[in-house]
Amino acid sequence: MTGTDLTGLGMALAAGAALGAIFFAGLWLTVRRLPRVRSPYRFYALSLLFRLTLVLxxxxxxxxxxxxxxxxxxxxxxxxxxxxxFAKRTQTAPPVRDDKQDT
Known part of the structure; x- marks a missing residue:
């Protein structure tokens, strides 16, 4: 392999990483916003369609x-x-609220 080949592969690797970052950041934002939207199924489907179209x-x-x-x-x-x-796993998740507690 020549230096030009390695440069091209490095650029392709970086482009794939950028596509992945956009895809997974969009997924993260979508999941965080789902509880606040009026139609979560439609919102998720449109988000998935947009992210897949962009990545493909x-x-x-x-x-x-x-x-x-x-x-x-x-x-x-x-x-x-x-x-x-790895970045999201290191953050602690807030505790889940249990509304069905026995009193």
Whole structure:
């Protein structure tokens, strides 16, 4: 592999990571907002459609670079997911309120 090949793969990896960050940040924002919307099913479906369209369009553009670029972008997407899970797992979740307590 030449330096140009490695640069292209690095850029594809970074592009895949950016797509993943956008996808999972959008998912996180959607889930946090679901309790406050009037129609949660419609809101989630539209959010999913928007996020999938954006990510699939990005992967389609990256596929023009070849199979290696597409695989590097997929690896970047998965790396972004793992980093997102790690970042969110370190935060403590608020306790769940139990409304059905015996008095």
């Amino acid at each position: 369009a990005g992967f389609y553009l990256l596929a023009a670079g070849g199979t290696k670029d597409l695989l590097a972008a997929g690896a970047g997407f998965m790396l972004s997911r793992q980093l997102w899970l």
